[in-house]
Amino acid sequence: MLEWLFLLLPVAAAYGWFMGKNSVKHTELKERASVTRNLSSGLNFLLTDQEDKAIEQLLELLDIEAATIETYLALANLFRRKGDWDKAIRIHEKLHQLKLAKPQAQQIQYELAKDYFSAGLYDRAESLATPLVKTTRWREPALKQLFSIFTASHDWHKALALQTEVRQSESRSLKIALANMAVEAMQNQPDAIALQQLTDANPLAIRPRFALAKFYLAAEQGDQAKAPLLSIIKQKPQWSADILPLLQQCHFGDDEWYQLLSQLANKQHNVTACALLADWLAEHGSATAAEQFLLDKLQQQPSIRLFQKLLQVRQHQSSAAADALFSVEELVQAYLAKKVLYSCRNCGFKTRQQYWLCPSCQQWETVEPITGIDGR
Incomplete structure (x- = not known):
């Protein structure tokens, strides 16, 4: 009898293992069924615009289904784009509490910093973004986020403390932003030496x-202002509309001024340069030469502003037609007075006022003089 018991032991063990395995499978199936029900319930709440209930339902699944992080990140980003920052924050905060792999944890930290910034919680956003500056993957996005914070709070000196990290980055926009913040930091006490160093470094x-250049012009040192202004025109000819009036305050010989205007008018087709060159021709040559120059340019490059300049030249040539031409010029001026002068090349924002920081997309030095038939 005892021998039979020993023979039955393996059978009992096998039976126990089989039943235990089935029990584990049954438990897993129950858990998965529960997850499926909760997930379906959460999605139903979303589809019926019961977002608060949906978030509560879906957040309960995080501890069970940590593998679905990307789904939750997409959901949080959707809320942030809609302006529902509190909902995005709740999801990202819950994700931030999980023990995840370093790449995922850093991504969630960055996303949460963006949420806090959108909600106006700058101190929280800064505390999360600052450590990410030391990472290779998140250095540039974190720096851009921090610069957005410092721009909103006008903490220019905090931005300048990150200049080493900015130089390690390959981002052109970050370097331009840093230079602009440095200028902002010395607005109340401009210094020629500091501005020259900043110019050389950026x-x-x-x-x-x-x-x-503005500093030198304010100090009536036009000769010193000439070089920085000419370097801007060389790099950004589209800025001639704003730079040429400043260069007129500098000391130029007649030939030097003519050569500059000719180059901008003929090679860059700048409208402001064409108008100023017409004035130069009328003063040093004849009104007929100025008129012919403008007619040629208008055939090559239609422009309302050059047409206005042609009307002005003809008024001086014909006293009989001066009154009629003056009335037409007034109509043209009224038309131009309503036109925008600047446009952001990044987001398309349009304005009559010049901004170093685009009010729309918050990018530095992207708002530039417009070109085209109404351009300058």
Whole structure:
């Protein structure tokens, strides 16, 4: 009898293993069924615009289904784009509490920093974004996020403390932003030496050179202002509309001024340069030469502003037609007075006022003079 018991032991063990395995499978199936029900319930709440209930339902699944992180990130980003920052924050905060792999954890930290910034919680956003600056993958996005924070709060000196990290980045926009923030930091106490150093260290940015030239012009040192202004025109000919009036305050010989205007008018087809060159021809040559120059340019490049200049030249030539031409010029001027002068090349924002920081997309030095038939 005892021998039979020993023979039955393996059978009992096998039976126990089989039943145990079935029990585990049954438990897993129950858990998966529960997850499926909760997920379906959460999605139903979303589809019926019961977003708060949907979030609560879906967040309960996080501890069970951590593998679905990308789904939750997409959902949170959807809420953020809709402006529902509190909902995005709740999801990202819950994700941030999970023990995840480093790449996922850093991504969630960055996304949460963006949520806090959107909600106006700048201190929280800064505390999350700052450590990411030390990482290779998130250095550039984190720096851009921090610069957005410092721009909103006008903490220019905090941005300048990150200049080493910015130089390690390959981002052109970050380097231009840093140069602009440096100019902002010295707005109350401009210094020629500091502005010159800033100009030399940031060849991509035009604002330090613009600020340096304005400093010299305010001090009635036109000769010193000439070089930075000419370098801006060489790099960004589209800025001639704003730079040429400043260069007129500098000391130019007649031939030097003529050569500059000719190059901009004939090679860059700049409308402001064409108008100024017509004035030069009328003064140093004849009104007929100025008129013929404008007619040629209008055939090559239709422009309302050059047409206005032609009307002005003809008024001086014909006193009999002066009154009629003056009335037409007034109509043209009324038309131009309503036209925008600047446009952001990044987001398309249009304005009559010049901004170093685009009010729409918050990018530095992207708002530039417009070209085309109404351009300058």
